[in-house]
Amino acid sequence: MRLRMGKDFVVYISHPDLAKTVFQYPYQEHVRVGLDIMEVYHKRTGTKKGLSLLQGEEWLALRRPAQEKMLKPTVVADYVPMIGNVTNDFVKRLRQQHTVTDLLEELFKYTTESVGMLCFNKRLGCLDSSPNTKLIKALEDMFTTMQQSFLLPFPTYKFFRTKMYTAFERSQQVLNEITHKEIEDQVMVLTKLKEEGKLDDYLSKDPNFMHSLLSDPRLSKEDVVGLITSLFGGGIDSTANGMVFVLTDLALNQDKQEILNQEIQQVLGDQQTVTKEHLSKMSYLKACVKESQRKVFPVLFGAARVTENDLVVGGYQIPKNMLVILNNMCMCNDERFYPNPKQYIPERWMRKYKDETIAKGKDYPFGFKPFGFGPRGCVGQRFAENEIYIGVAKIIQNFKISMPSGIKEVKHVNRVFTSPLDKVTVLLTERN
Template sequence: MYSVNRAMHLVRFCRPYPGLINKEVKVINTWSSHTASTSTVVRNDRSLPSEIKPFSAVPGPKGLYNVPFIGAALHFKPFTKYTANEINDLLTDMRKKYGDIFKIKFGKDYMVYINHPDDAKTILQAHYEVHKRISFDLSETLAEREKVNKGLILLNGKEWADLRKPTQEKMLRPAVVASYVPLIEKVTNDFVDNLKKKKQVDDLLWELNNYTIESVGMLCFNKRLGCLDEGTNSPAEVAVALRNIFDMLQKSFFMPLKMYLYFKTPFYKRFEQEGRKFMEVVSTETAIQNEFLTKLKKEGKLEEYLENEPNFMYSLLADGRLSEDQISSVVSDLFGAGIDSTANTLVFLLAQLALNPDKQAKLYDEIQQVVGNSRHLTKEHLAKMSYLKACLKESHRKIFPISFGVLRILESDLVVGGYQMPKNTVLAINNRSMAMDDRFYYRPTEFLPERWLRETTGDIAKSKEFPFAHKPFGFGPRACIGQRFAENEIFIAATKIVKNFHVSMPSDVKEIKTTLKIFTTPSEKIKMNFLERQ
């Protein structure tokens, strides 16, 4: 019964789609032959557009596995060796059995798994109106009931585009990103000072969550939230609310019956309470900033202020294209998504460096060569550290930041890998499977940042031939809008930590196990030692 329940939790991925009928089909001409694999794998033939196969021809489990709801349970214990938390192992084995494209019935509909970079490219390069992201229905329900603006995470189509355009104009300019380096460095210096006092932490993720709350808070609100203050054992109220929100969003994903969609369940009321706490902080800060902006305008000092003080929220308010409510929704998205994802990314990056001391030493040498005895990090320093960037890229490859990869729901028919995928089909780009596939990566189980260096050639550089196997921040118009800020935050933190400490973990830790949450998360608390360098 336990296995059936866990399997039925996966119903969250399902979306209805119309029956297979003759329709106009959108075809993106990216046909190519997949590289032969050295392992025994059933390959999908790359058909020509004139030989498009129907959806019914997509391979996958048959028979009882296709019984609605119940069939999904048969993939897991006690019927197989897999637990629900080991679904990525199941998907890897299915790729070996069925090929690069296969479908599994979860609930009453199918999810199609994509395991080749060429097919991932087809999906990611499609116009944003062809597909949409899988949304958080718990958040959508709250937004509709509270009558608040939906942010970039929940919107699709024209509404999404209208909100995205002015936001990315303010966020993606290199000069804007660079202007935050000194502010993030100050936060990082405080974090490093705390580590010098502690020397060892028993829960690295908790420590890094406090760090990312402070640094993302500087981007969103231009203020510190007090999570790194000496003597503070618990984070700010907004941080607690945010962590509860993410926990409840994760639980809602796995609920087989989502009664909160129809009435306010006790679970929904708790989420509503935490959501109000979080949005109250964002709305209050937005109002304060707006009031200050109005004052500067009246005094004729606004332009001078914005030239000397980076302030993302002020720049949006001054732009005038978005309402105060819309800006609040954008800021809440950035604040919420930026904390958990960045903290987990830093955990895995530091863990890989601890598990691979030779790579850590190489990174330290680069930091010493580029930064030397300079007291401050600059954008010029960060631009020169190619091995640091390679370490992050390799860490993302080994442990993809999104547990289930990139998920899309088709808004119109699309041909992928020679198969007609009908509207409303859920496509899952199986990044974890591709990351461990020796067709695309040389010695894929090893942590080899060198594979990403521009000067690298030979077998180890194989990954350069398949850029769409690795898109941790997405691609194109729907790419993560906070990517440059997140990367800078990670680069600054990693540089400061490795420059000041040799990081290590207990000798019995040989790998980092993960658990299924919205963002890939360690399944256990990670202990880390910070030995101060002399």
């Protein structure tokens, strides 16, 4: 369908086969749909844009090295033990709370600590008894004001420093201060180790994402700062919100939770360390995550593309420079592609599930693309997936989770990243 948005038109695609046509078109420019408030911020402050905002050759020059270091399974697997250590500390924190009154807030702390380890090779203290509230508030303010900017009927912040824009800029400044400080600290550590002849030994023990970027001749230090800042900010909110819906779906569907618990016990037993070999054997865990992402699609609508030439889709000609939104949120809840869409059925993603009708969604792969597709897909996808898999596996290994009496569903609101409408409370019962 075609909708007018302001003075422009937008085309929505709501069928997987037509989405395939748009996704697989041989794009050359890979134009990014802009985030206006971010564009305004960088223009006013003169700061370097992150990967998600760049276009053309400038984007490609940064995307290539980032992709090499974040999307290769063999590379990302090296970070599994690091995520596992953070998760173990998160489980210890949960042991002190039989009732978690704000699940999203707790998961923000977990994802901030995990992404911080990736970006800075350092623990940020978010799981301590006195967490880094300045950082957490800056992240909350950033995503809140970014969402508000989407809903404005007229973007007044483009012309005036409105209250909302000022709050957004302040949150960006806090994040920039933190990332610049952590980058400088890590550079000092690496430089000192190199001078002492201990760098190779240090790097052999744990992967170091920042060192891999700083030592890449294709990247300037400014490039590294921009890349790490965008990864750090973008990787926290999306993963935390995604985990909320996985855990609440399992809490509301105790039979599915028990099946997952049995798989975890068979693969992990009493082991507290999750390895890449363990993850490769937990197919039901991955199916549970996929099903939660299908039921509540993690991003607003889905991926978007700007047509570089006239494009024929489903017998209709879409003109050049038209914004096309692949409406995954709609497709993932369409009975034609995913029967019984309101039910939580992880089995629909299993290879040998006997009910072929329920499993027919596997025949429509372009209806479900939570991380996008192609060169403009999420560069942090594999790290985020491992973060969710390990976090959910460790929580279910240690706790039976349930919802308070009378809670039958968790309502959500469509923001940049789909979020719970209200605070989510879950009950934790320790397993033997």
